[in-house]
Amino acid sequence: MMKPLYRIMAIVKKEVRQLRRDRLTFGMVVGLPVIQMLLFGYAINTDVRNLRTAISDQAGTHLARQFVAELRQTQVVDIIEFVETAEELEQLLRGGKISIGVVIPPDFDRRVSDQSRSAVQLLVDGTDPTILGVANQLKTMPIGFDSAGHAAASQQLLEVRPFYNPERRTPVNIIPGLMGVILTMTMILFTAVAIVRERERGNLELLINTPLSSTELMVGKVIPYIVIGMLQLALILAVGRLLFDVPVRGSIADLYLAASAFVAANLSLGLLISTAAKTQFQAMQMMVFVLLPSILLSGFMFPFDGMPTLAKYIGEVLPNTHFIRLTRGIMLRDATLPELLPDLFYLIGFTLVAMIVAAMRFSKRLD
């Protein structure tokens, strides 16, 4: 019998029609990924620069001024103030006016030539571990200059510089993960409200009184969004390529295959949410409940290996964790799908389970 197939097609056609007329949602399909790419591609940057800094130069020598100039050139610090004493630096730190205070002691020149003692003291706002980390790296900045006047010093200088090399670009690492986050957000959102919206508008009471089965309804609702997911993926890849010069080292076909599995997993999860939520507002809340861990625990923001065991377990459940492994592998390390099968299988399994549970939960009854 072809009837189920025709009924699925009827739902697909209806969804596409409604989507085409819903300008805001239609705009979101295209606008959301592009805007988010621009926003996060530029904003999420682990290269820390321009930390507000004040300097207490108690030496006032030529060498000290040269050191300050050198410090400024790193672009890590943005020197906004010069003060007299270390106490004033502490005040600025406490008031949150600066992140780093640099104390150049009166005997700076002598300390520079004495390798056993530190020449400069950095007062650092330790509340942000990232800033502390940057300060620790600053510590290794060589202060050789002319007084020591040796080739070794300038060579040391070259060793440090690549660290701040503008060529070390965050977007390359961010975008494969960002792709997962954007798709998680839009895909879950679309389907999470899909059934709740029909319930709220009263359409559902009509639909469940027709020969349409739960599974046909679920499948029909997912298909158009898989296409939209693929469209979004193409957009993200294009923006990544054009604006951030993110390469796809592996095969595009592999990437699309992995993305299809991921999109299907998210859509099924959205449907599951849709069967549990009573209102669109509840559906949104549940969507955010999934989205936050997908950003924080998936390895997108923090290296997965460094997370506590419990967080890792939670991360393993999330589709985004597996998708990020797939995309980073395919896009950046030129891996092929056969090397990444466990993650692909997980996504397919997740889709099947979520779909079955959603179809079971969605009974054609009102009680």
Next chain:
Amino acid sequence: MHSEFAIEARGLSKQFGELRAVSSLDLDVPRGEIYGFLGPNGSGKSTTIRMLCGLLTPTEGSATVLDTDVPENSKDLKPKIGYMTQRFSLFGDMTVFENLQFIAEIYSYPFADRSTRIGELLDRYDLVAQRNQLAGTMSGGERQRLALACAVLHHPELLLLDEPTSAVDPQSRRDFWENLFRLAGGGTTILVSTHYMDEAERCHRLAILDHGVKVADGTPQELQNRTGMHVLEVIADDPYAAQGAIHELEAVASVTQLGVRLRVLIPDSHEHPRELVEHALAARNLKATTRLTAATLEDVFVAVTMKPRKT
């Protein structure tokens, strides 16, 4: 096994937590008739209709609809029934034609006859001009016609209509009932719920529901003939004062004011209703004329849904 009844229910009950929405309902709806559910809001009309089409599971009791047991086999029932929800449930962001087309696809209406059937429905339900209008922008009457067109598209044997006329003007209601009679004439059984007396009067047969209990059923004529009440019409100079005076009489079951007229219901166990009322009015020096009259459906409704009087 082909039953003479389209719907047979025995002891049908539905409990929502503390609330007993429908209580031990027995129902026999003959085929090809328009059967009405008359009752105020919250009397269990919608709940009953939903149980009959398998949307709600009865707490107790059983029902057979078109020889199909519900809710067990409600899947087999779906292609044979048309259901019109109380609230407009078609897609507001699709046009009239697209909605009809969608319904045709969902019911797997034979592809070759599809456009003929849709054209026929547009014609019959006066929607030709609205063919390409978004359903959400239409008036109440137009939406109702579309909903009916969608409900009957697949030629259902049984139509379940849940307060179909609650959001439309009187003219649209008249036209709507014309359509229902035509459908019934073609052999379709129609179960329709309403809280309008005039609509109830149009039904071949009806059941009056009150707080989930069927308090009366039969043809409108039967119901009017066996109210168990004398109906007395009183025209008084000061109807308000007259109402007060009559209300004090213990024998009087109910007094309703309609303009200058009062309708007084007195149990037919009382032998001289007219004298009783006239005495009471004369005692207060209230001028009035009285006459005994036939019960209307409204009187029936008042009589059967009446609470025992507190004195």
